[in-house]
Amino acid sequence: MNNLMKAFESRRVEREKTTLRNSKSNYRKNLNIDVPKGLYEKCPKCSETVNMKEMYDDAFICKHCGDHFKMRAIDRINITVDQGSFIEKGLGYITLNPLFNDGYDEKIKKYQEKTNLDEAYIYGYGRINGNPCVIGVMDSYFLMGSMGSVVGEKVTRSFEYAIYKKLPIIIFTASGGARMQEGIFSLMQMAKTSAGVLQHSDQGLLYISVLTHPTTGGVTASFASLGDITLAEPGALIGFAGPRVIEQTINQKLPEGFQRSEFLLAKGFVDKIVKRSDLKETLAKLLKFHRGY
Template identity: 55%
Template sequence: MIRDIFTKNKKKRATVPSVDARNDVPEGIMTKCPQCKDVIVTKDLLKTKKVCPKCGYHFKMTAAERVDCLFDEGTFQSIDNHLKTENPLQFPAYTEKVEADAERTGLNEAVLTGTGKIDGMEVAVAIMDSHFRMGSMGSVVGEKITRAIEKATALNIPILIFSASGGARMQEGVLSLMQMAKTSVALNRHAETGNLYISIMTYPTTGGVSASFASVGDINLAEPKALIGFAGRRVIEQTVREKLPEDFQTAEFLLEHGQLDAVVHREEMKETLAKIIRLHQKEAK
């Protein structure tokens, strides 16, 4: 069933202009690379896993597209699709915006969770989708990620989390900030059982997400040129009153300074994850 939903959503998205497309590019047919400005046939871009064939720029992916790239065919099973966001602070128009994003993306929230197999090895996964409220973390996002971690712990399998988020969701106030602690505690319990957690940071991984579960993996990976950081560049420069390096808060900068274990090209992501999981497989009891 989840595969049918993904296929349906892909067909819908194929008729929608890319976020990066401009007025000089035919709507929905061509996509303009924001880095090298090359114009690519959208169908061809999907064949390269949304990586620009000219300069290697990694376009944002939907959660459904990551599932297709990552898991062995037919093995992914989503969980907790029944969880829906409410409006605890009665923030104006919040409910309508969430419902509009749900209709547009086919997701119930900004994260898709479930289990599946990578090269025959079972894992649990949480895949954030920045097309839904910029991937911001509210109470339902935190709850879904926590439940995915707890399921991994119960099944004695690794947990993978793909982060793509602008941070905590302002419309839920302190309830969104509480998810930082909740997800981190669940990960600590997962670690106490000797199970593996791999964090994969994509563009963007910022705010409360970068300050909590995204940064505490047993192994921390990132896609090339991913924006990773807590506060914004301008805020930091105004605070320290210094000009920051041009590559500040990029995956490559963090790797150079010891905050990442590797920067992995999208084409090599599945193979890399499979190797790591295989190396850390626990003996059957």
């Protein structure tokens, strides 16, 4: 096990401790609620109670109805790349508060402590069934996976790193969109990340975008939609503006299942819906196919 995997492991252990701590403190807070939040959670789709420890081993898929729960970036990397092959890149960025937004610094600090991440995006080198690639993952537990200056910079750098290494890139998106607290600076990331995609594409390299629940706002409107191949997880919410805003704007009722991956597949926005349990195999196949040797 290399040092970085060790660092990951210690982050995971730390995180589990935090979850346990949170579940204990929540238990005290909500004494009249049957189960403490954290250890057991209710499936939003079938309302069955699921043990989150078991869910961890089942790649966060509900065993009752097959619903795909949200996942943390580190867990996603763990189930996607070959064990011990991940080398994290792009460390050491510091999130600033360019618009002097009240409470933003504290918020970032709180999320850093809660998630053991520096920001809402991780990337690095990894292998999937032996196929080398650059892999980037957004973490929706960090401020809704919103894209501020650091996330935008890291996404762009991950494309630049893939160009430097002449490698395909896979990005798992999960985001609430551009980060409001950074205003115009976060909107600028949409153009910057898109330019990164273009430069990578100009080198004839492959970009696979995997849309996971939820991918919305400025992330959908930039690099998430620009993949050579766009995959999505079942039932994921993918869209730009929320359905209520659209209904009010166009003054029409929206169709059933609007903005879900199945609807987008039917409309040609997504190439294929892949179950989480088949994702690693599918990605490996695509990488191998494009490697050509």
